[in-house]
Amino acid sequence: MQKSILITGCSSGIGLDAAHTLRDRGWQVFAACRKQVDCDRLSDEGFIAPRLDYETPETIEAALKDVLKHTGGTLTGIFNNGAYAIPGLVEDLPTDALRQIFETNFFGYHTLTRAVIPVMRAQGHGRIVQCSSILGFSPLPWRGAYNATKFALEGLTDTLRLEMRGTQIFPVLIEPGPITTKIRENAIPHFEKWINWENSARVDDYKALKQRLYTSSGPDPFELPPTAVTKKLIHALEAPRPRARYYVTFPTYLMGTLKRLLSTSGIDFVASRF
Incomplete structure:
Protein backbone atom coordinates (compact mmCIF):
# COMPACT_ATOMS: atom_id res chain seq x y z
CA MET A 1 0.00 0.00 0.00
CA GLN A 2 1.36 3.42 -0.94
CA LYS A 3 2.25 5.57 2.06
CA SER A 4 0.25 8.80 2.24
CA ILE A 5 0.73 12.09 4.05
CA LEU A 6 -1.10 15.38 4.48
CA ILE A 7 1.31 18.31 4.77
CA THR A 8 0.11 21.79 5.68
CA GLY A 9 1.76 25.11 4.89
CA CYS A 10 3.05 23.98 1.50
CA SER A 11 3.06 27.33 -0.28
CA SER A 12 6.81 27.74 0.32
CA GLY A 13 9.69 26.87 2.61
CA ILE A 14 9.58 23.78 4.78
CA GLY A 15 6.21 22.49 3.59
CA LEU A 16 7.00 22.88 -0.10
CA ASP A 17 10.36 21.13 0.19
CA ALA A 18 8.81 18.29 2.21
CA VAL A 29 1.48 13.63 -0.88
CA PHE A 30 -1.44 15.96 -0.19
CA ALA A 31 0.03 19.45 -0.18
CA ALA A 32 -2.33 21.81 1.64
CA CYS A 33 -2.10 25.60 1.59
CA ARG A 34 -4.04 28.43 3.24
CA LYS A 35 -4.59 30.39 0.02
CA GLN A 36 -6.39 28.98 -3.00
CA VAL A 37 -3.92 30.59 -5.39
CA ASP A 38 -1.12 28.52 -3.84
CA CYS A 39 -3.26 25.38 -4.02
CA ASP A 40 -3.84 26.04 -7.71
CA ARG A 41 -0.10 26.43 -8.31
CA LEU A 42 0.65 23.12 -6.60
CA SER A 43 -2.16 21.44 -8.51
CA ASP A 44 -0.41 22.54 -11.70
CA GLU A 45 2.69 20.76 -10.36
CA GLY A 46 0.74 17.52 -10.06
CA PHE A 47 -0.17 17.58 -6.37
CA ILE A 48 -3.57 17.10 -4.85
CA ALA A 49 -3.63 20.40 -2.96
CA GLU A 58 -14.48 23.99 8.14
CA THR A 59 -11.50 23.94 5.77
CA ILE A 60 -9.67 21.46 8.01
CA GLU A 61 -12.66 19.11 7.95
CA ALA A 62 -13.15 19.51 4.20
CA ALA A 63 -9.45 19.02 3.40
CA LEU A 64 -9.20 15.82 5.43
CA LYS A 65 -12.41 14.51 3.89
CA ASP A 66 -10.95 15.14 0.43
CA VAL A 67 -7.70 13.37 1.36
CA LEU A 68 -9.50 10.31 2.73
CA LYS A 69 -11.64 10.12 -0.39
CA HIS A 70 -8.47 9.76 -2.47
CA THR A 71 -6.83 7.22 -0.14
CA GLY A 72 -9.85 5.04 0.52
CA GLY A 73 -10.04 6.16 4.14
CA THR A 74 -6.43 5.68 5.25
CA LEU A 75 -3.61 8.11 6.00
CA THR A 76 -0.08 7.16 7.01
CA GLY A 77 0.91 10.53 8.45
CA ILE A 78 0.33 14.24 8.84
CA PHE A 79 2.87 17.04 9.10
CA ASN A 80 1.42 20.06 10.89
CA ASN A 81 3.64 22.81 9.56
CA GLY A 82 1.94 26.16 8.84
CA ALA A 83 2.63 28.93 11.39
CA TYR A 84 3.47 32.63 11.66
CA ALA A 85 5.00 35.13 14.11
CA ILE A 86 4.05 38.49 15.63
CA PRO A 87 7.29 40.27 16.60
CA GLY A 88 6.96 42.53 19.62
CA LEU A 89 7.26 42.84 23.37
CA VAL A 90 4.84 40.90 25.55
CA GLU A 91 3.74 44.17 27.20
CA ASP A 92 2.74 45.57 23.80
CA LEU A 93 1.00 42.42 22.54
CA PRO A 94 -2.79 42.76 22.58
CA THR A 95 -4.60 39.75 23.98
CA ASP A 96 -6.66 39.51 20.79
CA ALA A 97 -3.42 39.14 18.83
CA LEU A 98 -2.45 36.24 21.06
CA ARG A 99 -5.86 34.65 20.53
CA GLN A 100 -5.52 34.90 16.78
CA ILE A 101 -2.02 33.47 16.52
CA PHE A 102 -3.05 30.56 18.72
CA GLU A 103 -5.82 29.76 16.23
CA THR A 104 -3.24 29.06 13.55
CA ASN A 105 -0.16 27.90 15.44
CA PHE A 106 -1.91 25.75 18.05
CA PHE A 107 -5.68 25.23 17.89
CA GLY A 108 -5.60 24.41 14.17
CA TYR A 109 -2.89 21.81 14.76
CA HIS A 110 -5.01 20.29 17.53
CA THR A 111 -8.14 20.20 15.38
CA LEU A 112 -6.40 18.33 12.57
CA THR A 113 -4.60 16.02 14.97
CA ARG A 114 -7.82 15.02 16.71
CA ALA A 115 -9.48 14.39 13.36
CA VAL A 116 -6.81 11.98 12.13
CA ILE A 117 -6.43 9.91 15.30
CA PRO A 118 -9.60 7.82 14.64
CA VAL A 119 -8.35 7.14 11.10
CA MET A 120 -4.96 6.00 12.36
CA ARG A 121 -6.46 3.96 15.18
CA ALA A 122 -8.72 2.13 12.72
CA GLN A 123 -5.81 1.25 10.43
CA GLY A 124 -3.54 0.38 13.37
CA HIS A 125 -0.70 2.86 12.78
CA GLY A 126 0.17 6.46 12.01
CA ARG A 127 2.63 9.31 12.40
CA ILE A 128 1.62 12.74 13.74
CA VAL A 129 4.55 15.07 13.13
CA GLN A 130 4.42 18.60 14.55
CA CYS A 131 6.73 21.34 13.31
CA SER A 132 7.71 23.05 16.53
CA SER A 133 10.82 25.19 17.01
CA ILE A 134 13.84 25.84 19.17
CA LEU A 135 11.49 28.49 20.58
CA GLY A 136 9.26 25.69 21.84
CA PHE A 137 11.70 24.92 24.64
CA SER A 138 14.08 27.90 24.74
CA PRO A 139 12.36 31.30 24.38
CA LEU A 140 13.95 34.44 22.98
CA PRO A 141 12.87 38.03 23.68
CA TRP A 142 10.61 39.91 21.25
CA ARG A 143 9.02 36.63 20.18
CA GLY A 144 6.53 36.11 23.01
CA ALA A 145 3.52 35.22 20.86
CA TYR A 146 5.40 32.65 18.80
CA ASN A 147 7.21 31.29 21.87
CA ALA A 148 3.89 30.78 23.65
CA THR A 149 2.29 28.85 20.79
CA LYS A 150 5.28 26.55 20.38
CA PHE A 151 5.59 25.91 24.12
CA ALA A 152 1.89 24.98 24.13
CA LEU A 153 2.38 22.70 21.11
CA GLU A 154 5.26 20.91 22.81
CA GLY A 155 3.24 20.33 25.98
CA LEU A 156 0.24 19.02 24.08
CA THR A 157 2.33 16.75 21.87
CA ASP A 158 4.33 15.36 24.79
CA THR A 159 1.05 14.53 26.52
CA LEU A 160 -0.35 12.92 23.39
CA ARG A 161 2.78 10.78 23.09
CA LEU A 162 2.22 9.46 26.61
CA GLU A 163 -1.41 8.75 25.86
CA MET A 164 -0.54 6.90 22.63
CA ARG A 165 2.06 4.75 24.35
CA GLY A 166 1.50 1.10 23.47
CA THR A 167 -0.07 1.91 20.12
CA GLN A 168 1.54 2.24 16.71
CA ILE A 169 0.53 5.91 16.51
CA PHE A 170 3.63 8.05 17.08
CA PRO A 171 3.40 11.79 17.84
CA VAL A 172 6.71 13.47 16.99
CA LEU A 173 8.15 16.97 17.42
CA ILE A 174 10.60 18.56 14.97
CA GLU A 175 12.43 21.55 16.47
CA PRO A 176 14.20 23.70 13.87
CA GLY A 177 16.35 26.70 14.59
CA LYS A 182 9.54 33.53 4.55
CA ILE A 183 8.66 33.74 8.24
CA ARG A 184 10.29 37.15 8.64
CA GLU A 185 8.50 38.69 5.65
CA ASN A 186 5.23 37.01 6.61
CA ALA A 187 5.48 38.49 10.11
CA ILE A 188 5.47 42.09 8.88
CA PRO A 189 1.71 42.48 8.27
CA HIS A 190 0.97 40.95 11.69
CA PHE A 191 3.43 43.32 13.34
CA GLU A 192 1.83 46.27 11.58
CA LYS A 193 -1.67 45.15 12.51
CA TRP A 194 -1.12 44.48 16.20
CA ILE A 195 1.91 46.31 17.61
CA ASN A 196 1.52 50.01 18.42
CA TRP A 197 5.26 50.43 18.72
CA GLU A 198 5.29 54.21 18.39
CA ASN A 199 3.51 54.50 21.74
CA SER A 200 5.60 51.84 23.46
CA ALA A 201 7.71 52.62 26.49
CA ARG A 202 10.57 51.11 24.50
CA VAL A 203 10.08 52.91 21.22
CA ASP A 204 13.83 53.23 20.61
CA ASP A 205 14.27 49.46 20.87
CA TYR A 206 11.51 49.01 18.29
CA LYS A 207 13.47 51.12 15.80
CA ALA A 208 16.23 48.53 15.92
CA LEU A 209 13.67 45.71 15.62
CA LYS A 210 12.11 47.34 12.56
CA GLN A 211 15.52 47.61 10.92
CA ARG A 212 16.00 43.85 11.28
CA LEU A 213 12.42 43.07 10.31
CA TYR A 214 12.20 45.18 7.16
CA THR A 215 15.77 44.92 5.93
CA SER A 216 17.23 41.58 4.97
CA SER A 217 20.89 41.25 5.84
CA GLY A 218 21.25 37.81 4.32
CA PRO A 219 21.09 34.42 6.03
CA ASP A 220 21.20 34.26 9.81
CA PRO A 221 24.22 32.60 11.40
CA PHE A 222 23.88 28.82 11.25
CA GLU A 223 20.81 29.08 8.98
CA LEU A 224 20.04 25.92 7.02
CA PRO A 225 17.78 25.28 4.01
CA PRO A 226 14.39 23.57 4.38
CA THR A 227 15.98 20.31 3.23
CA ALA A 228 17.49 20.00 6.72
CA VAL A 229 13.99 19.78 8.19
CA THR A 230 12.81 17.37 5.52
CA LYS A 231 15.70 15.03 6.32
CA LYS A 232 14.47 14.74 9.91
CA LEU A 233 10.87 14.45 8.74
CA ILE A 234 11.78 11.43 6.62
CA HIS A 235 13.25 9.66 9.65
CA ALA A 236 10.21 10.57 11.75
CA LEU A 237 7.92 9.05 9.12
CA GLU A 238 9.89 6.04 7.97
CA ALA A 239 11.88 4.80 10.98
CA PRO A 240 10.32 1.78 12.72
CA ARG A 241 10.61 3.61 16.07
CA PRO A 242 10.80 7.39 15.52
CA ARG A 243 12.33 9.66 18.13
CA ALA A 244 10.12 11.80 20.32
CA ARG A 245 11.80 14.97 19.05
CA TYR A 246 14.29 15.94 16.38
CA TYR A 247 16.67 18.90 16.65
CA VAL A 248 17.52 20.80 13.47
CA THR A 249 20.40 23.35 13.21
CA PHE A 250 23.33 24.01 15.51
CA PRO A 251 21.51 26.56 17.72
CA THR A 252 18.88 23.97 18.63
CA TYR A 253 21.51 21.44 19.68
CA LEU A 254 23.40 24.16 21.56
CA MET A 255 20.39 25.42 23.50
CA GLY A 256 19.26 21.87 24.23
CA THR A 257 22.67 21.20 25.78
CA LEU A 258 22.79 24.49 27.69
CA LYS A 259 19.33 23.85 29.14
CA ARG A 260 20.76 20.74 30.77
CA LEU A 261 23.95 22.42 32.00
CA LEU A 262 23.08 25.98 33.02
CA SER A 263 20.86 27.51 35.65
CA THR A 264 17.81 29.52 34.65
CA SER A 265 19.74 32.75 35.15
CA GLY A 266 22.51 31.40 32.94
CA ILE A 267 20.06 30.52 30.17
CA ASP A 268 18.45 33.95 30.53
CA PHE A 269 21.84 35.59 30.04
CA VAL A 270 22.49 33.64 26.85
CA ALA A 271 18.98 34.22 25.45
CA SER A 272 19.09 37.95 26.16
CA ARG A 273 22.06 38.31 23.80
CA PHE A 274 19.83 37.58 20.79
Missing part, protein backbone atom coordinates in the same frame (compact mmCIF):
# COMPACT_ATOMS: atom_id res chain seq x y z
CA ALA A 19 6.04 17.84 -0.35
CA HIS A 20 8.42 17.54 -3.30
CA THR A 21 10.93 15.33 -1.50
CA LEU A 22 8.40 12.87 -0.12
CA ARG A 23 6.65 12.61 -3.49
CA ASP A 24 10.02 11.79 -5.06
CA ARG A 25 10.41 9.04 -2.43
CA GLY A 26 7.14 7.43 -3.51
CA TRP A 27 4.75 8.92 -0.99
CA GLN A 28 1.26 10.00 -1.97
CA PRO A 50 -6.64 20.97 -0.71
CA ARG A 51 -7.14 24.39 0.84
CA LEU A 52 -6.62 24.24 4.59
CA ASP A 53 -6.71 27.35 6.77
CA TYR A 54 -6.01 26.57 10.41
CA GLU A 55 -8.17 29.53 11.46
CA THR A 56 -11.19 28.05 9.69
CA PRO A 57 -12.17 24.62 11.09
CA PRO A 178 17.00 29.23 11.81
CA ILE A 179 15.73 27.87 8.49
CA THR A 180 15.54 29.70 5.17
CA THR A 181 11.82 30.52 4.95
